[in-house]
Amino acid sequence: xxxxxxxxxxxxxxxxxxxxxxxxxxxxxxxxxxxxxxxxxxxxxxxxxxxxxxxxxxxxxxxxxxxxxxxxxxxxxxxxxxxxxxxxxxxxxxxxxxxxxxxxxxxxxxxxxxxxxxxxxxxxxxxxxxxxxxxxxxxxxxxxxxxxxxxxxxxxx
Numbered sequence: 001x002x003x004x005x006x007x008x009x010x011x012x013x014x015x016x017x018x019x020x021x022x023x024x025x026x027x028x029x030x031x032x033x034x035x036x037x038x039x040x041x042x043x044x045x046x047x048x049x050x051x052x053x054x055x056x057x058x059x060x061x062x063x064x065x066x067x068x069x070x071x072x073x074x075x076x077x078x079x080x081x082x083x084x085x086x087x088x089x090x091x092x093x094x095x096x097x098x099x100x101x102x103x104x105x106x107x108x109x110x111x112x113x114x115x116x117x118x119x120x121x122x123x124x125x126x127x128x129x130x131x132x133x134x135x136x137x138x139x140x141x142x143x144x145x146x147x148x149x150x151x152x153x154x155x156x157x
Contacts, residue, residue, distance in 0.1 A: 058083035
C-alpha cells in the first residue's frame, strides 16, 4: 500500500525535517519509492551484495549505511528517521540520494508545497493561480507541526 503525501509529510516532520527541507525530503521519498514503504532496489548495477540494496520510502542504501543492518527499514517511521540521520550526517544535505542529484525529486515539489501550504492555511497567489507557500513564520510552522502530529496519530497509531 502506497502512502499518501500527507502521511509522508507527517513521517518526515516526525523524523525532524522542517521548512524547505521537509518539502525536499517528501519529494525525494516520492521520487525514490513512489510512496511505497515496501520498495526495495537490489542495486545490481552497482554490484551490491545480496540484501544490501536500497530499502523503503527513502531507499536507505544498506551497503553505504550498514548501521541499519538488521533493522526493519520497511517500517515507515524507522525509514524516515534513518533518512533524517543520513541527511544530518551529510551535513544537512540531500546529496546521498540519486533523485536529488539528478533532479527527479523536482517533479513532486510543487504538489508537496501545495499540500503543506493548504494544510497550514499559509498561501499567497502564484503566477499560475496555484497555492504557493508564503512566509508564515512561527505560526505557519506551528500549524504544519500540529498537522504532522495529527496525521501521525491518525495514520500511524
